[in-house]
């Protein structure tokens with residue numbers, strides 16, 4: 419029986435790349451995201467064996483996604499939490515609405531997707547990979563709420579790794595730097611003061627590569643996620659692996 423991976427945010431830049439990486443190695447992919455039409459398109463294209471549209475900010479929705487997956491595939495071998503949102507701005511003017519969406523999608527949904535998946539992962543001795551961020555390893559200016567959400571995901575993942583180790587379930591996070599996805603474009607469009615190129619240049623200026631600095635490609639993140647779900651990495655749990663061109667390595 420081919421293994422099954424559940425991917426949240428499967429219609430996003432990193433989610434789609436993770437979907438393609440697992441499918442290319444014969445895994446059965448079950449996807450979830452907000453847009454039912456987009457998911458139907460993925461299924462019609464044969465990229466996923468099943469999908470369930472949900473706003474996963476509520477624990478009940480997370481449980482529904484896992485129930486739909488088990489009804490469709492009967493097993494779960496890996497959970498990859500890719501759903502996420504970006505909001506930025508000074509703390510003194512940051513709205514409660516923005517704070518809530520960042521914490522609810524990035525942290526709460528990740529927590530409750532893990533929670534809902536644990537019984538099936540225990541049976542398969544499977545793996546969880548949570549997409550965190552370089553912003554979970556160090557502070558990013560103007561992004562306190564996002565940093566709080568990702569720092570929490572990184573440490574939550576370590577705590578869960580300890581809880582699930584006796585059951586043979588591994589739990590790791592992957593922390594990318596700036597990845598060329600719709601999220602990055604959204605950031606530049608919404609927060610770039612009308613100059614997306616200047617926004618991008620400011621991000622790249624943090625990179626130690628100097629003039630050769632470049633954004634990370636979603637496929638690079640997907641390769642690392644896939645690697646962490648292999649039995650050859652059975653000694654890796656509770657880790658946070660940076661894939662950020664050295665941005666979080668120091669100044």
Ligand SMILES: NC(=O)c1ccc[n+]([C@@H]2O[C@H](COP(=O)([O-])OP(=O)(O)OC[C@H]3O[C@@H](n4cnc5c(N)ncnc54)[C@H](O)[C@@H]3O)[C@@H](O)[C@H]2O)c1
Pocket residue numbers: 426427428429430431432433450451452453472473474475499500501502503504523524549550551552593594595596597598599600601602
């Ligand atoms: N792109 C980057 O530079 C970057 C860097 C570091 C970490 N990350 C993290 O990687 C993950 C994937 O980001 P991406 O760049 O692919 O972003 P993206 O915007 O391309 O995709 C995010 C996906 O999450 C889905 N989503 C958002 N809210 C949801 C909700 N309430 N319920 C269900 N689905 C929801 C969106 O519909 C979207 O398809 C996120 O957790 C993000 O924080 C991204």
